[in-house]
Amino acid sequence: MPDTTIRDLLTEARPRIPSLDAHVLLAAVLGVERSYLLAHPEAVVRPEQAERFRGWLERAAAGEPIAYILGRRAFYDRDFTVTPAVLIPRPETELLLEQALAWAKPRSSVRAVDVGTGSGALAVTFAALVPQADVYAVDVSAAALAVARQNAERHSARVRFMQGDLLTPLLDRQFDLLMANLPYIAADEVPLLAVSRYEPTLALDGGGDGLDLVRRLIAQIPQVTQAGALILLEIGAGQGAATLQIAQTLNPALAEVLPDYAGHDRIVKMVR
16 A cells, blocks of 8 residues: 555545645644645655644534544634633624733733633733733633643642632632623524534523623623723624613713724623
């Protein structure tokens, strides 16, 4: 049997999954950078490596996200462990992080909370880059918190994790900064989306109009923040006006919708 080369495997994958995904998977199997694949298409792949790649190819072709296959996903300036217990971090959430960093870095002390932390990507990155901050993270899912704790340890980030519904475990504390990327997909839309096949419904389903959790969170915010606190909420495209209307119950000093790179509503920024 002739040797199997990098070119052979990429050619085999081409009709089944996007080229970039195939490159990412094969580079991970071989433990090399993607540039190596492009520079050495004739390199021979060991049989056990080819078998592993083909197994991953089957999973990817069936629709399983690459991040779950690899068990990791890049977010901002570092890699995070991900499992099917957590939503895969998205680039849009980096926009929320950038707003938080710009606000927090000049301050000598910050008490921050990430509500619905999932993998912990937001809380852990923030804590690592703002070492003077006292960072809390909360999630209703014990399985998600287990992943988040792994990520905090991996990146030597000081984050206090708590399990509970929204801010309920933290109503006896006060925060200067509140960040939240809550489920915001309308309940009847969730089963129609490809993402729901693999990512946890708990992290996707936002209730009737997608804003049920946002309403409940905003109702809790006065108990844990004072005037001047910054609140950053990630929302779905087209939810800006409705979220601002809900936010008026806080009588905010500032309330605005920030777009993502595609121009869609993505972040609601408020100052109490």
